[in-house]
Structures are given as C-alpha cells and as structure tokens.
Amino acid sequence: MIRRALLLVVLATVIVPTSPRLLDLVRQARAMRPLPWKERREKLMPDLYPAIEKIDESVPLQQPIALVAGSIHDLAFVQPFVNYYLYPHPTISYASRWAYAMARDKPKIIVRLAPNPAVVTYGELRYDEIRRSRIVRNPQLPAEGRSEFMIPIVTSTEGPQPVVYTIEGAIASDGEAHVTLTLEPDGITRTLTIRGTQQFDDLVYQCFGVMRFIDWIRVTSDKPVRAAFWLVNRDARTATPLHLPDGALKHAAAFPDLGRSANLWLVNFDDEPERARIGPHDALLLPHQILGVPADGTVSGAIYAFISRKLPDGATQFIWPEDLK
Amino acid sequence: MRLLFAIGAFGSVTFVLALLHVPLVAAMAIALVVAVISAFMEYRLQPVRPSDAGTPHVIAAIPIVIVAINIAIVPLHDFDGRAFWLLKAKAIAHERSIDGPFFHGRVMGAPRNQYPLMMPIDAAALMIANGSDDDRHVRWLYLGIFAALVWVVARYVNPWCAAILAWLPQFAVATEGGALSAYSDIAIAAFVTCAFLEMIDGDSPMRFGCWLAFLVLTKNEGLPVALILFAIGLTSFRKRWARMIVPLALAIAALFAWRAQIPKTDEEDYIALLPSLPSHLRRLVPALLQFARHAFTFSTWGVFWIAAAIALVILAWRSEWRAPAIVVAMCAVYIAAFMVTKWKLDELIDVSADRLLMHMAGPALFAIARVTGGFARNRYSPREHRPKAA
Numbered sequence: 001m002i003r004r005a006l007l008l009v010v011l012a013t014v015i016v017p018t019s020p021r022l023l024d025l026v027r028q029a030r031a032m033r034p035l036p037w038k039e040r041r042e043k044l045m046p047d048l049y050p051a052i053e054k055i056d057e058s059v060p061l062q063q064p065i066a067l068v069a070g071s072i073h074d075l076a077f078v079q080p081f082v083n084y085y086l087y088p089h090p091t092i093s094y095a096s097r098w099a100y101a102m103a104r105d106k107p108k109i110i111v112r113l114a115p116n117p118a119v120v121t122y123g124e125l126r127y128d129e130i131r132r133s134r135i136v137r138n139p140q141l142p143a144e145g146r147s148e149f150m151i152p153i154v155t156s157t158e159g160p161q162p163v164v165y166t167i168e169g170a171i172a173s174d175g176e177a178h179v180t181l182t183l184e185p186d187g188i189t190r191t192l193t194i195r196g197t198q199q200f201d202d203l204v205y206q207c208f209g210v211m212r213f214i215d216w217i218r219v220t221s222d223k224p225v226r227a228a229f230w231l232v233n234r235d236a237r238t239a240t241p242l243h244l245p246d247g248a249l250k251h252a253a254a255f256p257d258l259g260r261s262a263n264l265w266l267v268n269f270d271d272e273p274e275r276a277r278i279g280p281h282d283a284l285l286l287p288h289q290i291l292g293v294p295a296d297g298t299v300s301g302a303i304y305a306f307i308s309r310k311l312p313d314g315a316t317q318f319i320w321p322e323d324l325k
Numbered sequence: 326m327r328l329l330f331a332i333g334a335f336g337s338v339t340f341v342l343a344l345l346h347v348p349l350v351a352a353m354a355i356a357l358v359v360a361v362i363s364a365f366m367e368y369r370l371q372p373v374r375p376s377d378a379g380t381p382h383v384i385a386a387i388p389i390v391i392v393a394i395n396i397a398i399v400p401l402h403d404f405d406g407r408a409f410w411l412l413k414a415k416a417i418a419h420e421r422s423i424d425g426p427f428f429h430g431r432v433m434g435a436p437r438n439q440y441p442l443m444m445p446i447d448a449a450a451l452m453i454a455n456g457s458d459d460d461r462h463v464r465w466l467y468l469g470i471f472a473a474l475v476w477v478v479a480r481y482v483n484p485w486c487a488a489i490l491a492w493l494p495q496f497a498v499a500t501e502g503g504a505l506s507a508y509s510d511i512a513i514a515a516f517v518t519c520a521f522l523e524m525i526d527g528d529s530p531m532r533f534g535c536w537l538a539f540l541v542l543t544k545n546e547g548l549p550v551a552l553i554l555f556a557i558g559l560t561s562f563r564k565r566w567a568r569m570i571v572p573l574a575l576a577i578a579a580l581f582a583w584r585a586q587i588p589k590t591d592e593e594d595y596i597a598l599l600p601s602l603p604s605h606l607r608r609l610v611p612a613l614l615q616f617a618r619h620a621f622t623f624s625t626w627g628v629f630w631i632a633a634a635i636a637l638v639i640l641a642w643r644s645e646w647r648a649p650a651i652v653v654a655m656c657a658v659y660i661a662a663f664m665v666t667k668w669k670l671d672e673l674i675d676v677s678a679d680r681l682l683m684h685m686a687g688p689a690l691f692a693i694a695r696v697t698g699g700f701a702r703n704r705y706s707p708r709e710h711r712p713k714a715a
Contacts, residue, residue, distance in 0.1 A: 003697035006632070007485045010693065011384070013627030014492040021498035022391045025505075029398040037400065037461065044402045080408030083433050087415050087458070091433040 047116040048078070052085045055111055055119055064090040064107035067117075068100045068125055074113040082117055097125050098161045123211050126158070130202045135232045136168040136239045139199065145173075145224030149244040151217040152267050152304055153290070154183075155231070156204035162235045163314075167203035167242075169229030172196065177223040183208050184216050185288035194225060203229065216267055216290050219244075236314025243320040245304055248274075252300035253321035255307050262309040262319075264295040269304060276301035326481070326522075328473045329515050330532075331360040332466070333539030335450065336443035340423065340542055341579045343446075349421040353450050366532075381484035385491035389472050392497060392504050396468055401460045403500055406467075406507025409437045414448035415458040428587045438590040441580060443542040444509045460507065467511060471496060471504035474515040478687070481522050483694035490690060495625050495679050502680040509544050510680040516540045516547075518687025520554050521651060525691075530562040534569035538576035545592070546659070548577065550684065553654040557647055598665040605664040612663040612670060616656070619678035630682065633689035636696040645695065648688040655685050 032040045041049045059065055067082060069075035072095075079093050092107060094100040100110070101122075112120045112128065120128075151167070158164045171179060173194040182189045183204065190207045192198065204212050219227065230239040248269055255264065268274045268285035276283045279297025299305040299321075307319040335356045342352035401407060416427035416435075423442055426432050448463045455462045479487030490496060495503060502508045520536035523529065537554055540547035551573060559566050620630035633652075641649040659681045666673050 004485070007483075007489070007693070007697050010628055010632045011485065011489050011492065013623070014489055014494065014629060015627075017624045017627060018388060018492050018494045018497050021494065022388055025391055025395040025399075025498065029395045032398050040398070041400045044400060079434075080404075080412075080436060084407045084412050084415075086433075087412060088419050088432065090431075093434045 045081075048081060049085070051116040051118060052082055055082075055117065056086055056089065058119060059089065059109055061089060063109055064092065066100055066107040066110045067091050067093045067113050068097055068110055069093070069095055069113040070097075070128065074115075078113045078115065078117060082111065082113065097122075097129060100125075101158070102161060123156075123205055123209065126164070126211070127202055127205050130164065130166060130205075130234070134168060134199070134201045135234060135237055136230050139168070139170040139228055139230070141170060141172050141197070141226040141228050143226070145226045146244075146246070147222075147224050148218075148220045149227070149246055150267075150269055150304070151203075151219065151229055151242060151244060152306060153231070153242065153265060153308070154204050154215050154217050154229075155213060156202050156211045157213045164234040166201065166205075166232050166234060167229050168199075168201055168232045168239060169203060169227065169242075170197050170199045171219075171225050171227045172198075173221075173223060173225045175223060177221050177225050179219060179221040179225055181207050182218040182220075183210075183212070184218060185286070185290065186215070187288065194221075200229075214265075214290055214292070216288075218269070231316050231318075233314045233316065238313060238315035240316045240318060243306070243318070243322060245320075245322070248302045248304050249300065249321055252298050253305055253324055254298045255295055255305075255319060255321075255324065257297070258295055258307065258309055258319075260294065262295045262307050263292045264299065265306050265308060266291045266293065266299070267304040270302060274302045276303045276305070326473070326477050326519055327364040327366075329470065329477065329519055330366075330535070331364040332447055332470065332473075332512075333443065333516060333535065333543075334363045335360040336446045337535075337538055337542050337576060339446045339450070340442055340583070341575065343423045344579055344583050349417070349423070350453065353446075353453070357450075378479070378484040381488040382479060384488040385475050385479060385484070388491050388497040389468070389475065389504075392471075393468055395505065396464045401464055401507060403506035403508065405501070407460070409440060410445055410509060411448060411460050411463065411507050412436070413440070413442060413445035414452060414463065417442070417445055417449035418452035418458050423583065424586050430588060430590070435590055437592045438587055439584045439592055441542045441544060441547065442583075443539065444512055448507070464507065467507055468504050470515050471511050474511065474518060474687075477515070477518060477522070478690055482687075482691050483697075486690040486694045489629065489693075490686060493626065493629060493686070495683055496686070499625070499679065501676075502683060508680065510683045512543050513540060513547060513550070514683045514686050516543060517550060517554070517651075517655075517684055518690075520551075520558075521648070521688050521691065524554065524558045524561045524647065527561040530558075530565040530569035531572065533558055533562065534572040537569070538572040541573065541576040541580055545595070546681070546684065548580075549658045550655055551576075553651060553658065557650055557654075560647070593666060593668070595662050595665065598667070599661070601665050602661055608664045608670055609660070612660050612674065615671065615674045616660060616663070616678050619674065620682055622679075625679055626682070630689070632693055636692035637689070639696045640692050648692045648695070651688045652685045652692075655681075 067079055075095055083091055100106055110120055110125060111117050112125055154167045155165045171194050177194045178191055179194050180189055180191045188208050200206055229242045231242060232239045266276050266285055267290045271287050274285050276285060277300045285291055285303055295307055309317045311317050338356035338359045339352045342355060343349050417423060420427055427435055447466055451463050451466060452458045475487045475491045478490050502510045516536050516539045520533060523533040523536055537551040540551040562569055637649040637652055663670060663674055
C-alpha cells in the first residue's frame with residue numbers, strides 16, 4: 001500500500017505541471033479549429049510564414065535563391081525554417097552580405113533573412129546595413145540658401161570587403177521647398193519635398209534606388225535651400241566635404257602636380273558637348289559626362305574640374321578650383 | 326512493442342536497401358513486408374496483468390488523447406523537427422534517395438547532414454503514401470511512438486509507471502522533444518526501453534540486437550547507447566552474444582558506409598573530440614550540476630528523477646545492477662559529450678539535457694516499478710538469477 005502511495009505521489013507531481021499545459025493545448029486547438037490550415041500556420045508564425053509563402057509564390061521553383069543573413073541569429077534561427085518551408089526550392093545560404101558579394105556563381109534572387117524574410121535587391125540589402133549608422137552625425141549647413149547647384153561627384157559603391165563609399169549630407173529649407181535632383185549622365189530625376197532638414201546616409205541609393213560608381217547630380221529648387229554633402233568611406237569612417245559649384249569653371253584652374261596618385265575629374269554640366277584643355281592636351285566631353293583623366297597641368301574650358309586623391313587613412317582629398325589661388 | 330519494432334524494422338531495412346541502391350519505393354515495399362512480418366513475430370515477454378490496470382490505463386490515455394487532438398489541429402512548430410529531421414524526410418521523399426542532391430548540398434545547405442536517417446525514412450514513407458510533403462500527416466508517427474512506448478511500459482513494466490510516463494511534462498507537452506514535436510528522442514527512449522526489457526527477459530538475442538540496430542540508425546547518441554546496452558546485454562545473453570551482434574554490426578556498417586558517401590556539414594565530431602576529455606576535466610562538475618538541475622526541475626519532470634535516483638540506488642544496493650548501470654553509463658556518455666563540446670556548456674545543456682534524460686526514462690521507470698513492487702518482482706527476479714541457457 002505504501003509502495004502504491006509512493007507511485008501515486010510521483011504521478012501527482014507530473015500531473016501538476018502537465019495539466020495546465022494540456023489545458024492550453026486544448027484551448028489552442030479550439031481557437032485554431034475554425035481556421036484553414038494555412039492560417040493556422042500564419043497564426044503560429046505571424047511574421048515568418050506569410051513572408052515565406054510570398055517568396056514561394058513569387059519565385060519560380062527552379063530559380064535558385066540566395067538567403068543572405070544580416071546576423072548570426074537570423075542565420076541560426078530563421079534560415080532553417082525558410083529552407084524547410086521553401087523546399088524543394090534550391091537555396092544557397094550566405095552568412096553576410098559580403099559573403100554573397102564575394103561569391104562566384106551566386107543566385108540572382110536574394111532573400112534577406114530576417115524575422116520577416118523578403119525578396120530584395122542587392123542595393124536594398126546593402127542599404128539596410130548603411131542606414132543603421134551614419135558617419136557625419138551632425139552635418140553643418142551653410143547659412144546661405146541656393147536654388148540651383150551641382151554635386152560634382154556622387155557615388156554609391158563598394159570596394160573590396162569591407163570598403164563602402166556613400167554620399168552623406170543634408171538639405172534644409174525654412175519653408176516647404178520642392179527640390180529636384182537629377183542624376184547625371186543618366187538624367188534620372190527625383191523631386192523631394194523638403195520641410196526643415198532632410199538628412200541622407202546614401203544619397204544616390206536613397207534618392208534614385210541605384211548604386212553608381214561615379215556620377216554627378218544637378219539640384220534645382222523652387223525655393224532657396226541650404227545643403228552640404230560629404231564623400232564617406234564607411235570602413236575608414238572618414239568624411240570629406242564636397243564643394244557644390246553653380247556651374248562651369250570661371251577661369252583656367254592651375255592644379256598642382258600630384259603625380260599618379262591623383263585623378264583629375266572633368267564634368268560637363270552642359271547639354272552640349274564641350275572641349276576641355278588639360279595642359280597640352282584636349283578632351284571632348286559629351287553632354288553631362290563626368291570623366292576621370294590623369295592630372296596634367298592647367299585645365300580650361302566650359303567644364304568643371306577638380307582633383308581627388310586617396311590618403312593613407314582611407315579618406316579622399318579633394319582639390320577644388322575655387323581653392324586655387 | 327510490435328508497432329515499435331515494425332517502425333524500427335521499416336526504417337532500418339529501407340536504409341540498408343537504399344544504401345545498396347535499391348530504388349527507394351521498392352526498398353520501402355520490401356521493408357514494409359519485413360515490418361509486417363516482424364509485427365507478427367512471437368513475443369515471449371510476459372505482460373504484467375495487475376488487477377487494477379484499468380485506472381492507470383485511463384489516466385495514461387488522457388494526455389495522449391489531448392496531444393492527439395492538438396496534433397490534429399495545430400501545425401508543427403518545433404525547431405529541430407522542422408530544421409533537421411523533417412527537412413531530411415522531405416528531401417528523401419522528393420528525391421527518392423538517401424544520398425541524392427540534397428545530401429550533397431546541391432539543393433540547399435544540408436544541416437546535420439550525417440544524422441542517422443531511420444526516422445526521416447519513416448516520415449518520408451508517410452509523405453510518399455500521402456502524396457504530399459506537408460508535415461501534418463507525419464506527426465502521427467511521433468505520437469504513435471509515444472503512445473506505443475506508454476503501452477509497452479503499461480504492459481511490460483507497470484501500468485502506474487505508464488501513467489507517470491504519459492504525464493511527464495517533457496514527454497507530453499514539451500514543444501521541443503516531446504510528442505508534439507518531430508524530434509527523434511521519444512523513438513530513442515522507446516528503443517532503449519524495448520532493448521532493456523528484451524535484455525531483462527533474456528529470450529531473444531537477435532531481437533535485442535535489432536533494438537540496438539534501431540538505436541544506431543535513429544540518432545547519433547544511439548551508437549554509444551547501443552554499445553552500452555550491448556556490453557550490459559552480454560551478461561544476459563552470454564554465449565548467445567553472436568546473434569545479437571549481427572543486426573548491430575550491420576547497422577553500424579551501414580551507417581558508416583552511408584556517411585562515407587556524403588559530406589559532413591555542421592555536426593560536431595564527438596569521436597574526434599573525445600581524446601580531449603582529460604583536458605576538459607574542469608567542466609565535469611559544472612556539467613554534472615547543470616545536468617542534475619534539469620533532471621530535478623519540477624516543471625519538466627515533477628519528482629520523477631528524484632524517485633528514479635532513489636530507486637536506482639536501492640536496486641544497485643540490492644545488486645540488481647543492470648538498470649542502474651545503464652542509466653549511469655548513459656549519463657556518463659552524455660556528460661562526457663558536454664565536457665568536450667565546442668558549444669558553450671550552458672547553452673548545450675539547456676537545449677539538450679531534458680531530451681537526453683528522456684532516453685533513460687524506460688530503465689528509470691523499471692527501477693521505480695521494481696522498488697515499489699508490482700510486476701517486476703514477479704517476473705524479473707527469477708530471470709535475473711536464473712538466466713536462460715543458450
């Protein structure tokens with residue numbers, strides 16, 4: 001009898017913690033019973049499952065998918081379920097964006113691994129990282145406003161891991177201003193409505209949704225705006241201010257001889273071809289073209305020119321014609 | 326017990342035949358015949374027939390019925406079951422192969438690629454039979470194994486112990502590793518229990534060897550556990566040991582032959598890590614303490630492991646050493662694995678200790694039954710002292 005009682009005591013101690021959980025199971029089943037099977041899964045995985053279904057529906061079965069993790073957590077805890085519900089969809093997992101960027105023969109379709117995974121472009125994936133931090137934390141804007149100016153060089157690109165270049169900066173307006181940015185030489189335009197100050201952490205990608213190596217931007221506005229931009233090397237955490245000219249060179253620019261370490265950039269802001277003279281040589285620039293050439297003496301013509309040079313700390317030094325005596 | 330044997334036989338035979346490049350569906354058809362025949366084999370194990378078995382049977386049925394209702398309605402939402410086990414099952418069902426493109430990493434990253442495939446093969450067979458790789462039908466396999474294990478304990482150990490097993494939180498309601506999940510730990514627990522009972526009975530070394538083979542082909546832990554049971558089983562089967570080694574050796578050879586054909590991915594190589602055990606001795610006490618902390622957590626185990634520990638000590642004191650030896654040896658293997666792991670000790674123990682404890686539930690229940698009276702004394706004692714001759 002005592003022995004039986006001992007068994008019953010052990011039984012009671014397992015019934016006590018299990019009973020409320022069994023009741024929960026009954027309640028859970030009761031709540032889900034009216035729902036179709038798919039909605040039951042969505043209820044259990046409200047972010048994940050609908051997102052995976054969307055991927056499954058939008059990507060053809062034979063099309064391989066790159067699963068790119070933003071963190072170790074997503075790789076460990078999201079990727080297994082994405083694979084499970086996508087199977088037999090072929091996937092290749094990448095631990096980071098850089099792992100994807102450096103891989104050969106990679107799938108073109110990218111899924112960002114996150115609690116709500118989604119098909120994204122490489123640019124979106126990259127911008128997800130970029131927008132998490134800014135190098136120019138408190139951009140100082142000039143006091144004077146302008147209605148038209150150029151950003152003579154812009155970029156949204158990356159070098160070998162982990163080098164990432166962007167343009168950071170801000171545009172401010174005391175009232176409401178409608179600012180049109182035109183990415184040249186492609187001529188892609190975007191109009192922004194600026195009230196107060198709008199900051200940018202990757203100007204080209206944010207405004208135009210594209211990554212570019214070297215372009216320039218024409219900025220026009222229906223009201224004067226104050227603006228400042230920096231070329232940022234995010235890896236080196238350096239930011240170099242950009243001069244924002246109104247137009248072409250007003251007189252010949254006698255750039256110093258910096259040897260092969262420097263690039264001379266020629267920009268044609270005009271709608272017509274323009275001829276530039278660089279020391280003893282001539283160069284023809286197509287409308288809106290930006291062209292890099294070796295620095296070779298004084299530059300003249302109806303174009304804009306400046307020199308860039310990479311410094312040992314990863315920063316970029318610019319020499320603007322306005323800086324020359 | 327017949328159902329468990331059939332599940333093990335089906336998965337194992339399919340695995341071996343598929344390894345020999347018999348087409349998967351043909352292999353499954355042959356395995357099904359073997360499994361059905363094995364289900365009709367004569368079992369000489371004597372069931373216990375206590376007069377008051379009705380009450381514990383009803384008590385044991387309650388959680389199983391509730392879990393069945395939940396499984397019928399609520400989709401699977403565990404981790405390992407989906408991340409590893411049923412993903413493999415889907416791959417086997419889809420590719421009709423156990424070494425197809427999935428297992429060579431050509432479809433997606435194949436996690437834990439060299440995990441044994443018996444349970445995924447069983448699940449894949451259900452998927453093929455249902456014409457769908459959706460996991461909703463497959464879950465009955467895991468609940469079936471749990472129910473069968475409870476039935477085995479009720480029939481061959483003690484009905485009240487079966488009620489305890491059915492109500493153990495880690496078995497009944499745990500999302501990770503329990504009957505609600507698609508993990509393989511309940512299968513391991515079931516095969517250990519059956520092998521143990523077979524050993525106690527001492528009747529069929531071949532069938533004992535088959536249980537060990539199923540262990541080897543179910544999970545990585547199955548191999549050391551099978552070797553422990555084999556070593557202890559030598560005392561039961563004595564001169565008949567050659568018969569029990571045949572299925573075990575076949576399973577081990579098949580497992581390693583299959584592994585040689587496919588790449589290893591992210592699983593930890595415990596065999597390679599084992600020589601580093603002496604240099605990790607400082608982790609022994611923390612590993613023991615944390616493992617014990619899990620065993621004695623009321624919300625997961627009630628006082629089951631306290632009762633089991635007392636019962637095992639009493640059995641050892643009575644020189645009835647097989648159940649204590651199995652539990653202690655299995656604990657030693659698992660503690661050694663915790664000591665040499667490259668994982669963070671705390672994290673590994675937290676995610677695995679309760680599941681590993683499940684594996685030893687059968688011998689532990691036997692010890693409780695034995696100490697508290699009931700069938701075990703009536704049947705086990707004579708066999709213990711008068712083992713059958715070869």
